[in-house]
Amino acid sequence: MDSLLTGYRALDLTDEKGFMCGKILGAMGVDVIKIEKPGGDSSRNIFPYVNDVQDPEQSLYWLAFNTDKRGITLNLKNKDGKDLFTRLVQRADFVIESFQPGYMEDLGLGYGALSGINPRIIVTSITPFGQSGPYAHFKASNLVTYAMSGVMMTNGDLDRAPVKEAVDVTYYEAGAHAALGTIIAHYHRERTGEGQQVDVSIQESTANRDSINLYVWEFDKRFLQRTGNKSLVGANVPSQWIWPCKDGYIFWAFRGGPVPMGTPGNQALSKWLDEEGAENPFKTVNCSKGLDMASLPRETLDIFESMLGRFFLMHTRQEITERAFQTGMQAWGVSDPAEVMKNPQLDARAFWKKVENSEPNQEILYPGYFFLCSETENFIKRQAPHIGEHNEEIYIGELGLSKDKINVLKKRGII
Amino acid sequence: MKTEDKRIQALEGVKVLDFGWALAGSLNTKHLADHGAQVIRLETAKRQCMTRTNRQVSISSRTNPDDKPFFLHYNTSKYSLTLDIKHPRAREVLDRLIQWADVVNENFMPGTLTKLGLGYEDIQKIKPDIIMVSTSIFGQTGPYAHMGGVDGMGNAISGRLDLSGWPDRGPVSPSSCAFGDDILPLFTAMAIVAALDYRRKTGKGQYIDGAMLEVCANQIGPAFLDWQANGRIQTRNGNRIHEASPHGVFPCKGDDRWCAISVFTDEEWKAFCGVLGSPPWTKEERFRDLASRRTNEDELELFIAEWTSERDPQEVMRLMQKAGVCAGIVQDARDLMENDPQLKERNFLLNLKHPVLGVCAHPTPPYKLLKTPAQVKTAPCLGEHNDFICTRILGMPDEKFVELLQEGVFQ
Structure with missing residues (x-):
């Protein structure tokens, strides 16, 4: 079965800031060729490693985020290297890169030059702050783009520093935005023949989900506080969403609403409290016509949270999850990665x-897709490439270079 | 709403019938609308979207559906049609909209539209090459498909919540915003656009099923591989990572002001020490290389905090960046709105005039198509385009429109 974008090709020059974009396009059927400098990119040196041995061929971060890419090495600073690159650009549909703004231009390989070679080319550039502006050349890590996005300020507890979210969250968000922008540009190109550059800012990618923070400041000149396990999404008062339980944590969004007790989830929980003879805060207020959290005094909300908190502490994640499954309580135990792999829904x-090419001693399972389609298969298929794994396939098989020529290029450090 | 700007937009001509609501369903089609697709958002006054009832800011009332900045941010560039889809004559409008549309979007509880006779197969009968997309927490199939939920459930179940926060405390998520609700629509929007391209080549439409749980799980891919290859269950690690030290957020002068700093290489460490004026502690053996700094990171962070707390975050960032060290202010909402010269220069926030709320700043797409830029327009009022959609887009005679109106179809 075809994938959505079968038949197109991307050249991927990114480091960890831009891995995701090519990975996503690859799952959608694009033939992605990762181009690394000879010897391999430094982005292969990211924790964790297979058996904890630091080796650029064994980074699980690299393996996880570079599936469905073939890999070649090429020195773009050298004239012969540039010539080979321009030959590849002639037969490509996309170039994805995450160098500092201006770096590709300095090499003579900026969008202007590449569109001269192939006017249909789409060049997607993923950088911390975008191609223009006073911070365009600032250096950044995921922590720095997260800080600058505005989201970090509300993540964590008030008595401590703001804290980051899982893994490299800003790179994931930017990669998904980049893939979307690339595909929109592709749609335009297929209709008009016109290629273009897509300029992605990692800071802005994460800042895009900071809407509530922004308009609360704009309209009321008020800051939303860092409230740890409580949330202000869609709410006027912080209400608890993450609760400790007997064997870990659960997620259960304590919310108000217009139906009796606020929400069907509240009704289901209230019933459970009564069954077990536990203190029931829903009985302490008049909420037969709904629960308006904003109109309840903070002390009342505190009573709710302490009663419910005590109840959850007496139950395990599994008990709570099972109960939710039966009653529509909309709760779930906070799963660790090993537990996620046993989730019957995902199964x-x-x-x-x-993936194909899996090392024989590692039967590793990967998150297999981003979405399902009825007419196309958009699954991950291929393991991330070894350093220069497909040099011969591309340079000899496609560009028609001789084995001797390859050896010369290798000796000169071009591939 | 669409005539004054003559530049071609990338998705001009694409027609979307939008049952989407709340966050994920709204954003999915916002991305398309901002790039030129004609998106008709179906709403009903009887059961309004949470983003039309939310009263987080003082200007928002209980009664007016059009005074919520929440709705504005998530529904730019769309048209609004109020339609009571349970009304016996609603199908007279709906079926024509389905015939008109290239794409149908929805994010009700799985199965809801099928019960109303508007499932993918029903819609396909009316428009054989339709592209239909459904988004939900768990996906449309599987044992948990019919469990409802909010954004945080996707986080909790996918494992990513367990990796966010401090090692000695419980997991945390930002109080101000979602993750899954914002990330899932990026994937389903790209699937829609790619499916349009696929349809152009093959004539085939398709059904797209996006699950928040799955896109959230993809974000922590390395943690699943680590478990399988090494038997390690990753957990919260504060702000620390293996490749850099210091790598944290440090207190600065002012109330709740912070600056993030990351030092990866030996060269960056030397530059970092230089910025601090190379005090004696920077030369101590226990901070000599990355491995020793990681071992003694608690002490290291205390020394750095002493230096940063005497400076404001702007100064710390500028000094570090000048020396080639990664650093950035932990910006608050005011910084984003008023102080960040980078966001200003790039017009990240766009002021749009809204008939009820007046001028309101909107975030713009962080992916800029430089030849066919997004043209973001203010979100519609409830039912603003009922007349236009029925009589102009669908070509319904005025009498018929008035008749349906009087029967209460457009509620």
Whole structure:
């Protein structure tokens, strides 16, 4: 079965800031060729490693985020290297890069030059702050772009420093935005023949989900506070969403609403409290016509949270999850990565996939797709490439270079 | 709403019928609308979207659906049609909209539209090459498909919440915003656009099923591989990572002001020490290389905090950046709105005039198509385009429109 974008090709020059974009396009069927400098990119040196041995061929971060890419090495600073690159650009549909703004231009390989070679080319540039502006050349890590996005200020507890979210969250968000922008540009190109550059800012990618923070400041000149396990999404008062339980944590969004007790989830929980003879805060207020959290005094909300908190502490994640499954309470135990891999829902949807070229001693399962389609298969298929793994396939098989020529290029450090 | 600007937009001509609501369903089609697709958002006054009832800011009332900045941010560039889809004559409008549309978007509880006779197969009968997309927490199939939920559930179940926060405390998520609700629509929007391209080549439409749980799980891919390859269950690690030290957020002068700093290489460490004026502690053996700094990171952070707390975050960032060290202010909402010269220069926030709320700043797409830029327009009022959509887009005679109006179809 085809994938959505079968038949197109991307050249991927990114480091960890831009891995995701090519990975996503690859899952959608694009033939992605990762181009690294000879010897391999420094982005291969990211924790964790297979058996904890630091080796650029064994980074699990690299393996996770570079699936569905073939890999070649090429020195773009050298004239012969540039010539080979321009030959590849002639037969490509996309170039994805995450160098400092201006770096590709300095090499003579900026969008202007590449569109001269192939007017249909789409060049997607993923950088911390975008191609223009006074911070365009600032250096950044995921922590720095997260800080600058505005989101970090509300993540964590008031008595401590703001804290980051899982893994490299800003790179994931930017990669997804980049893939979307690339595909929109592609749609335009297929209709008009016109290629273009897509300029992605990692800071802005994460800042895009900071809407509530922004308009609360704009309209009321008020800051939303860092309230740890409580949330202000869609709410006027912080209400608890993450609760400790007997064996860990659960997620259960304490919310108000227009139906009796606020929400069907509240009704289901109230019933459970009564069944077990526990203190029931829903009985302490008049909420037969709904629960308006904003109109309840903070002390009342505190009573709710302490009663419910005590109840959850007496139950395990599994008990709470099972109960929610039966009653529509909309709660779930906070799962660790090993538990996620046992989730029956993901199992039923065949989410976990093996990849081709898996090392024989590692039967590793990967998150297998980003979405399902009825007419196309958009699954991950291929393991991330070894350093220069497909040099011969591309340079000899496609560009028609001789084995001797390859050896000369290798000796000169071009591939 | 669309005539004054003559530049071609990338998705001009694409027609979207939008049952989407709340956050994920709204954003999905906002991305398309901002790039030129004609998106008709179906709403009903009887059961309004949470983003039309939310009263987080003082200007928002209980009664007016059009005074919520929440709705504005998530629904730019769309048209609004109020339609009571349970009304016996609603199908007279709906079926024509389906015939008109290239794409149908929805994010009700799985199965809801099918029960109303508007599932993918029903819609396909009316428009054989339709592209239909559904988004939900768990996906449309599987044992948990019919469990409802809010954004944080996707986070909790996917494992990513367990990796966010301090090692000695419980997991945390930002109080101000979602993650899954914002990230899932990026994937389904790209699937829609790619499916349009696929349809152009093959004539085939398709059904797209996006699950928040799955896109959230993809974000922590390395943690699943680590578990399988090494038997390690990753957990919260504060702000620290293996490749850099210091790598944290440090207190600055002012109330709740902070600056993030990351030092990866030996060269950056030397530059970093230089910025601090190379005090004696920077030469101590326990901070000599990355490995020793990681071992003694608690002490290291205390020394750095002493230096940063005497400076404001702008100064710390500027001094570090000048020396080639990664650093950035932990910006608050005011910084984003008023102080950040980078966001200002790039017009990240766009002021749009809204008939009820007046001028309101909107974030713009962080992916800029330099030849066909997004043209973001203010979000519609509830039912603002009922007349236009029925009589102009669908070509319905005025009498018929008035008749349906009087029967209460457009509620």
